[in-house]
Amino acid sequence: xxxxxxxxxxxxxxxxxxxxxxxxxxxxxxxxxxxxxxxxxxxxxxxxxxxxxxxxxxxxxxxxxxxxxxxxxxxxxxxxxxxxxxxxxxxxxxxxxxxxxxxxxxxxxxxxxxxxxxxxxxxxxxxxxxxxxxxxxxxxxxxxxxxxxxxxxxxxxxxxxxxxxxxxxxxxxxxxxxxxxxxxxxxxxxxxxxxxxxxxxxxxxxxxxxxxxxxxxxxxxxxxxxxxxxxxxxxxxxxxxxxxxxxxxxxxxxxxxxxxxxxxxxxxxxxxxxxxxxxxxxxxxxxxxxxxxxxxxxxxxxxxx
Numbered sequence: 001x002x003x004x005x006x007x008x009x010x011x012x013x014x015x016x017x018x019x020x021x022x023x024x025x026x027x028x029x030x031x032x033x034x035x036x037x038x039x040x041x042x043x044x045x046x047x048x049x050x051x052x053x054x055x056x057x058x059x060x061x062x063x064x065x066x067x068x069x070x071x072x073x074x075x076x077x078x079x080x081x082x083x084x085x086x087x088x089x090x091x092x093x094x095x096x097x098x099x100x101x102x103x104x105x106x107x108x109x110x111x112x113x114x115x116x117x118x119x120x121x122x123x124x125x126x127x128x129x130x131x132x133x134x135x136x137x138x139x140x141x142x143x144x145x146x147x148x149x150x151x152x153x154x155x156x157x158x159x160x161x162x163x164x165x166x167x168x169x170x171x172x173x174x175x176x177x178x179x180x181x182x183x184x185x186x187x188x189x190x191x192x193x194x195x196x197x198x199x200x201x202x203x204x205x206x207x208x209x210x211x212x213x214x215x216x217x218x219x220x221x222x223x224x225x226x227x228x229x230x231x232x233x234x235x236x237x238x239x240x241x242x243x244x245x246x247x248x249x250x251x252x253x254x255x256x257x258x259x260x261x262x263x264x265x266x267x268x269x270x271x272x273x274x275x276x277x278x279x280x281x282x283x284x285x286x287x288x289x290x291x292x293x294x295x296x297x298x299x300x301x302x303x304x305x
Contacts, residue, residue, distance in 0.1 A: 037071035039090060052087045052251045056117035057102070058242055060095030062171050064211055064275055065118050065139075065238070068093040074117075074136070077264075077271045085254035089240070091117050105129065108243070113261050120173035130247040135237030137268065140141040141176060144206040144213065146199050148295060153205075156233055159183045162204035165194045170208050176234045181205055189215035192289075199225060200291050207233065211272065215302065218279040221286030225295050229293055266293040269305075274305055 023036050039045075047055075058066030064073040072091045082088045094101060096157060108128040108259070121131070143159070145151060151162055156179075164185035185207060188194050197203040199222065206213075210232070217223040245251060258264050 001153050003088060025264075027221040033282055036273065037073060039071070039075055039092075045088070048082060048088060050086055052246070052249055053080045054087060054089045054115040054242065054246070054249075055113035056089050056091050056183075057098065057113040057117040058091050058093050058117035058170060059098055060093040061169065062118070062212070063085050064095055064215065065137075066091060068095065070169075072117075073255040073271055073275055077268050078240075080263075080267070085258045086251040086254040088287060089115070089117070105243075112248050114118065114243050118176075118238045119235055119241045121239060122136075122174055127241070129241050129243050132240045132242060132247070132252060132259075133214070136259055137238045139238055140210045140232035141172065141207055141234040141236065142213075142232050144198065144208060144209055144226050145204075146201075146295075147225055149201075149204065149226050151204060156183075163202070165197050165203035166268075167191050167194045167208060167213075169224065170212060171235045172209065172234075176236055179234070179301060190218060195220060195222060195226070196289065196291055199295070209236070211275075212305070213278055214276065218276075218283040219286070222287040222292060225288070225292055236262060254261075255305060259272065 022127055023038060058064065058072065060068045063070045066072045066074075074089070078089045099222075100282040101113065102116060105113060108131060118127075118137075118190045119131070121221055140151060141154070151158075153159060153162075160183055164180075164183060166185045166187055168187050186197075186203065188197065191208075191213060194203070194206050194208070195217070210228070214223070214228075217226065242252070
């Protein structure tokens with residue numbers, strides 16, 4: 001951690017942002033290459049001049065938002081911020097010590113890191129630190145149905161009449177978690193387990209954040225067996241939280257303006273579309289689990305964003 005802190009105050013030179021290429025590494029247990037986003041090298045970061053570095057620690061295993069193995073899609077989305085707002089967001093993961101680091105950060109011990117990435121607004125209401133506005137992304141939670149099973153759901157309360165399932169590792173806000181619990185939704189440990197319950201009739205619906213669940217569907221080869229609700233049932237704004245001193249930096253104010261811009265939103269949407277296309281291409285031919293044998297293989301309506 002101290003290395004990151006020292007780095008902030010030793011940056012010299014000139015830096016120009018280069019497009020972040022999506023690289024592929026290794027093979028998943030299903031036999032296809034996985035996409036990976038890489039931060040610029042330390043040599044490139046050291047060349048930055050006049051740029052505020054946000055050491056934004058993020059929870060691990062929450063791809064595409066953050067992952068120690070695959071990086072964060074926001075590495076690509078934020079690659080222009082050093083030029084447009086003189087801010088660079090260094091997103092790194094520390095799953096083993098995340099809780100301890102966050103606790104120290106929230107208490108105001110902000111030598112390193114000086115930011116948290118992907119925070120939901122109500123998570124730590126009494127923190128000494130402050131949010132960057134607006135939200136840099138809204139993590140939508142949808143209802144997912146088995147394609148061949150129709151449910152009569154006109155409003156959220158109707159979900160109580162059916163059996164729902166949710167994945168414990170699908171990171172959601174406390175407010176959404178409370179509402180999901182009030183609906184009597186069953187919790188399981190993994191996406192494969194949840195999709196199996198959904199497609200074998202043990203559950204009538206599933207609630208999940210859009211991009212993480214969609215990626216898992218591609219990996220399992222079962223995207224065509226399910227359909228998403230046309231609109232999200234919950235929206236979860238994701239924020240960057242910084243220490244109070246950083247929050248007052250004029251470069252942060254420029255960064256906030258950039259987050260509101262059309263160019264930022266277009267770059268964000270393009271990056272997600274590109275990622276989904278990679279998963280579509282690299283998972284073609286994946287053999288679905290045997291529990292799907294009773295289903296028609298006609299394609300579901302393509303509602304991917």
